[in-house]
Amino acid sequence: MNAPTLPLDALRVQFGDAVQENVPLAPYTSARIGGAADVMLTVKSADELAEAVTGLRAQGLDFILLGGGSNVLVSDRGVRQVVVLNRAKAVQFYSGDQPRVRAESGTTFSQLAHRTATKGFAGLEWAAAVPGTVGGALYGNAGAFGGDVLHNLISAELLTGDGRVTWPVDKFGYGYRTSILKRAELKAVILSAELRLINATKAEVSAKIAQFSADRKAGQPPGASMGSMFKNPEGDHAGRLIEAAGLKGARIGNAEISTLHGNFFINHGRTDASDIRALIDLARKTVKEKSGVELELEIEFVGEW
Numbered sequence: 612m613n614a615p616t617l618p619l620d621a622l623r624v625q626f627g628d629a630v631q632e633n634v635p636l637a638p639y640t641s642a643r644i645g646g647a648a649d650v651m652l653t654v655k656s657a658d659e660l661a662e663a664v665t666g667l668r669a670q671g672l673d674f675i676l677l678g679g680g681s682n683v684l685v686s687d688r689g690v691r692q693v694v695v696l697n698r699a700k701a702v703q704f705y706s707g708d709q710p711r712v713r714a715e716s717g718t719t720f721s722q723l724a725h726r727t728a729t730k731g732f733a734g735l736e737w738a739a740a741v742p743g744t745v746g747g748a749l750y751g752n753a754g755a756f757g758g759d760v761l762h763n764l765i766s767a768e769l770l771t772g773d774g775r776v777t778w779p780v781d782k783f784g785y786g787y788r789t790s791i792l793k794r795a796e797l798k799a800v801i802l803s804a805e806l807r808l809i810n811a812t813k814a815e816v817s818a819k820i821a822q823f824s825a826d827r828k829a830g831q832p833p834g835a836s837m838g839s840m841f842k843n844p845e846g847d848h849a850g851r852l853i854e855a856a857g858l859k860g861a862r863i864g865n866a867e868i869s870t871l872h873g874n875f876f877i878n879h880g881r882t883d884a885s886d887i888r889a890l891i892d893l894a895r896k897t898v899k900e901k902s903g904v905e906l907e908l909e910i911e912f913v914g915e916w
Contacts, residue, residue, distance in 0.1 A: 645685025716746030
């Protein structure tokens with residue numbers, strides 16, 4: 612690995628012990644795959660996140676945000692930009708006829724759903740088995756079991772080139788697993804979100820979460836993965852197409868296309884990112900040949916490829 616060229620001394624002066632050097636990123640991803648970040652900067656609140664991004668931009672430094680690490684494949688070569696690790700997790704509930712919750716963007720989405728249930732609020736049951744953070748969910752319009760961010764989000768606070776601003780949900784340009792942010796039409800960082808809830812009882816919400824969790828456990832494989840690898844083509848499912856192409860169980864190194872669900876690629880231990888990428892290429896090529904469908908990635912590549 613090349614020596615870092617980032618201004619470490621200047622970053623340490625500004626951010627202190629929050630700055631670390633040469634940090635392996637695999638433990639910070641759900642797939643447990645990837646090389647090291649030359650520099651990692653950890654933030655623990657929305658204010659710290661805004662301060663960090665503002666400071667990095669002022670120095671002209673490139674950075675990437677890492678939350679739950681569930682929809683990313685980090686290169687074996689690692690990351691040359693500053694990695695901002697988002698651990699902003701403050702949560703506040705608001706009761707009344709129209710209950711809601713404000714959660715900072717580093718909040719684990721599944722944990723938020725469970726906390727919501729303990730307070731007798733419905734509306735986020737679908738998110739109880741969704742990996743990643745609130746920020747990542749807003750970025751990609753996460754969804755499951757008929758629910759998605761689009762139908763829960765009221766507004767979000769973002770940091771843009773104009774400073775801290777509040778966006779209503781309709782400004783995100785949501786589509787299936789995409790948003791204006793994911794399409795890179797506008798550079799902005801999600802700081803927090805306000806989500807719509809429904810008054811209910813703890814028993815009702817907990818029962819629904821238990822059912823969704825059981826359904827997900829039955830249909831999705833255990834083990835380290837990035838979650839769904841490809842978006843579902845309109846009117847079809849990526850997993851079905853991969854299975855029809857005869858690729859369930861295909862393996863390169865210690866990376867495997869799950870035998871339970873073809874849209875999950877499993878790390879069986881000491882798996883290289885290059886092996887996962889080779890499986891991705893194999894799946895896209897074979898599905899295209901067999902069915903004529905061009906699979907579109909749901910995950911994103913991060914780092915130096």
